[in-house]
Amino acid sequence: MNRRAFFKSTATPLSLAVAGSLAPLAAPVLARERGQAKIAQVEAFAVPKAIYAKVTDDAGNTGWGECGHDGGALVAGVVKQYLRPELIGGDVFDTEPLWAKQFHEIDEIGPGGLASQAMAGVDAALWDLRGKLLGVPVYKLIGGKFRSKFPIYGSFSRSKGRGKYRTPEECARYAEDLMEDGFQAIKLRLGIREENQDPADDPALPCAKAVRNVIGDDVPLYVDANNGYSPARAIQIGRALIDECNVSVFEEPVAQYQYGSLAKVAEALPMFIAGGEHEYTKWAFRDLILHGKVTLLTPDVSKLAGITEAKKVAALAEVFDLPMSVHNARPTLLTAAHWHYVASCQSAHRPQEHPGNKRHSHLWKYFENKITVSDGYGYVSEEPGLGLIVNEAAIRRDQLGV
Incomplete structure (x- = not known):
């Protein structure tokens, strides 16, 4: 099965099957599709009182997460300067390797505060993206x-x-x-x-x-x-x-x-x-x-x-x-x-x-x-991913430190 056919199937019978019983299906599904969804872009946007992270795969699918709220443009800068180069080209479904790669890249500028708050938003965005790709809410994957x-x-x-x-x-x-x-x-x-x-x-x-x-x-x-x-x-x-x-x-x-x-x-x-x-x-x-x-x-x-x-x-x-x-x-x-x-x-x-x-x-x-x-x-939302629909234009309009 090619990648586009897989994502099409997850929106219909496969997503329903996964939603009904993830445990027996998740492992073979993820194993079969490992390497099929690559990280193409990682972004972060500081707006007044919040910082959001966005991960885009190589088919244009997106996931969003929220970083720790302190630090504003500094946290967004950590995402762009330190985390993005480590993640581009990575497998969206390599959960633990992606986390470890980020952590060991930025542990010397943290690991608390800016470093972990930046990682948090990216990690949530990846979970949001995984849920959307598989057509299931995040809780089913964790x-x-x-x-x-x-x-x-x-x-x-x-x-x-x-x-x-x-x-x-x-x-x-x-x-x-x-x-x-x-x-x-x-x-x-x-x-x-x-x-x-x-x-x-x-x-x-x-x-x-x-x-x-x-x-x-x-x-x-x-x-x-x-x-x-x-x-x-x-x-x-x-x-x-x-x-x-x-x-x-x-x-x-x-x-x-x-x-x-x-x-x-x-x-x-x-x-x-x-x-x-x-x-x-x-x-x-x-x-x-x-x-x-x-x-x-x-x-x-x-x-x-x-x-x-x-x-x-x-x-x-x-x-x-x-x-x-x-x-x-x-x-x-x-x-x-x-x-x-x-x-x-x-x-x-x-x-x-x-x-x-x-x-x-x-x-x-x-x-x-x-x-x-x-x-x-x-x-808890039953929608795919984390369940919220982002108004990206509004975020880009209000972002700080650009």
Whole structure:
């Protein structure tokens, strides 16, 4: 079978067969077509508040993914300068070799931060392309579906940016808006950060109490300290959050790199201690688990060098019997990628993060369809690839650093 005939067949009987039972068919299909789809172009576009990657094969088929959102044109530059030369001519279906080739090319400029965030977008774009070529949603290619829908929680920050912060009353109003959008749990991010460790005018209890008052006693409430405490202070605040606000998750209570301090907090508090959004490889997650003693993993596929690496973190979660709840700060392609990941991971059975319908809603102008939240659940797409249709003209029009 030649390549064009194969792609034609995947749109009809073959795609239906794969959708019905991928396990017995995927291996022979991929083995037979290996080498038939070559990477012809790799691009990246930084737009305000997001960075998107595009992979095109030699027949003109495209896949799109989202890079980590920090770094803008610098992240896009890593894709163009470092990753593109390594990928051109590669087999679209060589998942692990392509990932390893990229990682070993850029590990000396990372591997965290710019490097892994750039890889993440390209990796997601390749998964999107593979799904489109085979006519199946990405979750079918990365392990199947443990769940079609899952509860999600609305997340917001006390920080308004530029050193300005919401009052407890403003935090309460924001939480109330998220509840009206249908979210089943709320996360309050304190926005303290390492440079403001152990603030004298501590916002945790006033803000958490105000939020608890408006959401009621039965709605789960989580608090993210944004790395703002020393271990002793974190333990003190954590106990008060449990006793006075019934907070069940305390995320990154200390600096993310202080694994010893994190372990002290985890061992002292009878609540979930969450971490992982600042870990960029499976090896970092190994150390976070063994030395940081976290009890809830929060991977982010736009930081963690992509879905390919994130699936290995999911394996670690199973081995160490830890639940996962993704860190998810963007509503478009990143949310789409996370929903496929969550559907495919046994340990992702807790509520998952969503930035809300309003935050960064301007990014939807770059897409022809949309992911919305109305009933407190996320739903994985059944469309081929990641399921979103990109408005490329709008992205090219708004790209930065050109």
